[in-house]
Amino acid sequence: MNNMILGRYSPYDSFLHRLDPRNKIVSMILLMVALFFQFNLPGTSITDFVMTFIVEGVILFIVIISMIVAHVSIKQFFKSLKAMWFVVLLLFIINIFIVASPSSADWTSTMYYYYGESFRIQVPAWNWDYPIYWASIYQSIKIVSRLIIMISLTMILTSTTKPLDLTFAFEWFMSPLKLIKFPAHEIAMTLSIALRFIPTLLDETDRIMKAQSSRGVDFKHGRVSLRIKALVALIIPLFISAFQRSEELADAMEARGYNPRAKRTHYHKLTWSVFDSVIILFTLAILAGVIVISVMNITYYTPTFLGWLFIALAITITMFILLGIFSSTRKVAK
Amino acid sequence: MPINFKDVSFTYSYKTPFENVALNDINATILDKSFTCIVGKTGCGKSTLIQQLNGLLLPTKGEVIVDEFVVSSNRKRRTKKLANLRKKVGIVFQFSENQLFEETVLDDVAFGPTNFKVSKEEARKIAKECLLKVGIKEEYFEKSPFELSGGEKRRVAIAGILALSPSIMVLDEPTAGLDPEGTKEMMELLKKMNESGTTVIVVTHDMNLVLTYATNVIVMSDSRIVKEATPDELFLDNDEKYSLETPYIAKVVQELDKKGIKLDTKVIKDVKSLASEIARKRKNK
Ligand SMILES: Nc1ncnc2c1ncn2[C@@H]1O[C@H](COP(=O)(O)OP(=O)(O)OP(=O)(O)O)[C@@H](O)[C@H]1O
Ligand SMILES: [Mg+2]
Numbered sequence: 001m002n003n004m005i006l007g008r009y010s011p012y013d014s015f016l017h018r019l020d021p022r023n024k025i026v027s028m029i030l031l032m033v034a035l036f037f038q039f040n041l042p043g044t045s046i047t048d049f050v051m052t053f054i055v056e057g058v059i060l061f062i063v064i065i066s067m068i069v070a071h072v073s074i075k076q077f078f079k080s081l082k083a084m085w086f087v088v089l090l091l092f093i094i095n096i097f098i099v100a101s102p103s104s105a106d107w108t109s110t111m112y113y114y115y116g117e118s119f120r121i122q123v124p125a126w127n128w129d130y131p132i133y134w135a136s137i138y139q140s141i142k143i144v145s146r147l148i149i150m151i152s153l154t155m156i157l158t159s160t161t162k163p164l165d166l167t168f169a170f171e172w173f174m175s176p177l178k179l180i181k182f183p184a185h186e187i188a189m190t191l192s193i194a195l196r197f198i199p200t201l202l203d204e205t206d207r208i209m210k211a212q213s214s215r216g217v218d219f220k221h222g223r224v225s226l227r228i229k230a231l232v233a234l235i236i237p238l239f240i241s242a243f244q245r246s247e248e249l250a251d252a253m254e255a256r257g258y259n260p261r262a263k264r265t266h267y268h269k270l271t272w273s274v275f276d277s278v279i280i281l282f283t284l285a286i287l288a289g290v291i292v293i294s295v296m297n298i299t300y301y302t303p304t305f306l307g308w309l310f311i312a313l314a315i316t317i318t319m320f321i322l323l324g325i326f327s328s329t330r331k332v333a334k
Numbered sequence: 335m336p337i338n339f340k341d342v343s344f345t346y347s348y349k350t351p352f353e354n355v356a357l358n359d360i361n362a363t364i365l366d367k368s369f370t371c372i373v374g375k376t377g378c379g380k381s382t383l384i385q386q387l388n389g390l391l392l393p394t395k396g397e398v399i400v401d402e403f404v405v406s407s408n409r410k411r412r413t414k415k416l417a418n419l420r421k422k423v424g425i426v427f428q429f430s431e432n433q434l435f436e437e438t439v440l441d442d443v444a445f446g447p448t449n450f451k452v453s454k455e456e457a458r459k460i461a462k463e464c465l466l467k468v469g470i471k472e473e474y475f476e477k478s479p480f481e482l483s484g485g486e487k488r489r490v491a492i493a494g495i496l497a498l499s500p501s502i503m504v505l506d507e508p509t510a511g512l513d514p515e516g517t518k519e520m521m522e523l524l525k526k527m528n529e530s531g532t533t534v535i536v537v538t539h540d541m542n543l544v545l546t547y548a549t550n551v552i553v554m555s556d557s558r559i560v561k562e563a564t565p566d567e568l569f570l571d572n573d574e575k576y577s578l579e580t581p582y583i584a585k586v587v588q589e590l591d592k593k594g595i596k597l598d599t600k601v602i603k604d605v606k607s608l609a610s611e612i613a614r615k616r617k618n619k
Contacts, residue, residue, distance in 0.1 A: 010351045011351060011352075012351070071351070076350075207427065207432075208432065208433055210385065210390045210427065211425075211427045211430065211432075211433040212433060213390055213420065214388060214390065214420055214424065214425045214426075214427070214495065215420075215433075215445060215446040215449060215494055215495065215498070216417065216420055216421065216446055216449030216450050216498065217449055218417065218449075232435065233435050233445070236435035237432050237433055237434065237435050240432070240480070241432050
């Protein structure tokens with residue numbers, strides 16, 4: 001159960017924890033957009049590649065500083081990433097074989113033009129001969145590294161924001177939709193209940209696994225058929241208890257007079273502070289910078305680019321140091 | 335062979351921000367063939383303690399020794415195949431009725447033995463015996479376990495553990511939510527198992543049951559063991575009560591004591607033994 005730690009709220013009190021959840025969501029999305037920007041510079045795909053990595057580098061830098069500030073253990077993060085090595089590997093393989101296969105080479109024709117075919121995988125016995133392009137390898141590295149940074153961004157969001165605050169923020173974002181009778185509150189309620197029950201379900205899983213282990217089930221070793229049986233012994237009780245719980249909860253809510261249409265107020269009010277304005281301006285600036293770079297075809301060998309990069313990094317560092325001074329981090333009781 | 339806890343500590347989510355100490359330096363012995371009750375306030379670590387017994391949880395410090403088995407987080411010390419320990423120590427969990435999953439009651443009970451390389455036929459035979467032992471009638475055998483009542487489900491779950499023929503049987507609050515009749519039947523069943531040579535360990539909040547059935551009591555408080563005693567020492571002689579509720583029999587004995595009637599507390603277990611002790615006292619006078 002230990003690698004479930006990925007993205008779990010960690011009870012500290014850092015300035016990232018104190019930021020407005022609405023701000024954190026928007027900032028995260030802005031950074032993700034910046035992260036996924038394409039630099040379609042004609043005939044210069046190496047430039048695209050390098051620029052992508054420079055942008056990724058800046059965002060990664062912000063991510064790492066945020067992790068340190070928010071007490072998200074970087075070691076723990078990489079440990080939990082291990083759980084998704086399979087996804088990463090799959091993406092990598094798919095990209096290598098599909099992104100720049102000869103037919104899609106037209107699509108990335110500039111890349112193809114510049115790198116050409118690089119090496120071939122040959123298996124004479126199967127009469128198999130498959131070309132691998134450097135361009136496709138670049139593409140895969142790009143996608144995988146973006147994915148990892150994206151995950152770490154969401155992880156910072158979820159480990160510094162209580163799930164309930166997140167749903168409040170979602171409800172706030174959806175509130176204009178209430179005008180067209182969109183069930184914003186119901187969706188937010190469903191979401192917060194679902195979030196609330198994740199730990200309960202994990203505990204339940206743990207309990208059932210223990211109970212079945214006591215009956216000699218081995219979840220980790222053994223033949224495939226036995227392991228499928230073990231999974232059945234876990235999933236059926238889990239589903240039954242989940243359904244029971246949801247029914248009980250619905251009954252209990254109704255018994256206490258819950259009415260989804262009622263007008264309600266919140267115990268916790270979302271509050272926007274000066275820090276929030278600073279952070280959102282900062283992320284906007286980063287996105288703007290990336291857009292400018294992309295639109296104006298600025299590249300790393302454009303004079304003054306390195307100067308701007310340096311200034312961006314300097315601002316980032318100073319900002320985090322200042323914010324760090326303004327708000328010490330300490331552990332809080334759960 | 336008794337069960338030995340040696341300096342056992344256990345922390346949930348060890349080395350994460352969610353650390354939660356549940357056991358703190360536990361040293362205890364549970365005697366062979368005893369009927370031991372573990373009592374204490376809710377959240378004091380009883381369930382955590384019993385899960386150390388078959389290695390479902392490994393102590394973060396110290397070790398538990400059950401016969402030739404060593405449960406420890408130290409790989410070198412730990413017994414390699416904990417599966418065999420699971421056959422020896424059967425644990426019935428709190429709300430064990432939630433672990434049933436097979437299509438019929440009989441198959442569910444037979445599921446355990448088949449995990450230990452018992453043939454299907456043999457397993458079903460064992461399952462039948464165990465179901466009868468816990469008082470589930472034959473007409474229920476082919477029913478779906480989900481059609482049963484809560485109390486019946488729990489019996490089926492107990493039969494599921496019984497089918498492994500463990501020499502140590504551990505039950506976490508087996509009587510919670512049962513009616514008085516069901517409670518009595520459950521405890522009589524455990525008593526019978528104990529008399530036939532099984533070590534029985536029961537976690538319970540019902541002190542009346544402790545006085546009537548237990549041969550030994552372990553009192554826990556705040557992740558530590560604060561007292562190991564026999565029930566009469568705990569309830570009848572001792573003034574400290576470790577904030578445990580006093581069984582009604584013990585209250586009667588205490589009141590009689592105040593009135594100057596001294597009884598031999600060792601033999602008093604229930605109403606019957608209390609009455610015969612009073613009768614004996616009167617005869618002697
Ligand atoms: N899976 C878990 N993860 C983290 N902490 C846990 C877990 N299970 C129990 N705890 C904590 O460990 C402590 C001891 O719990 P335990 O379940 O052993 O208590 P208990 O004595 O069995 O209580 P009860 O009488 O209510 O069953 C409690 O503080 C509890 O919050
Ligand atoms: Mg418990």
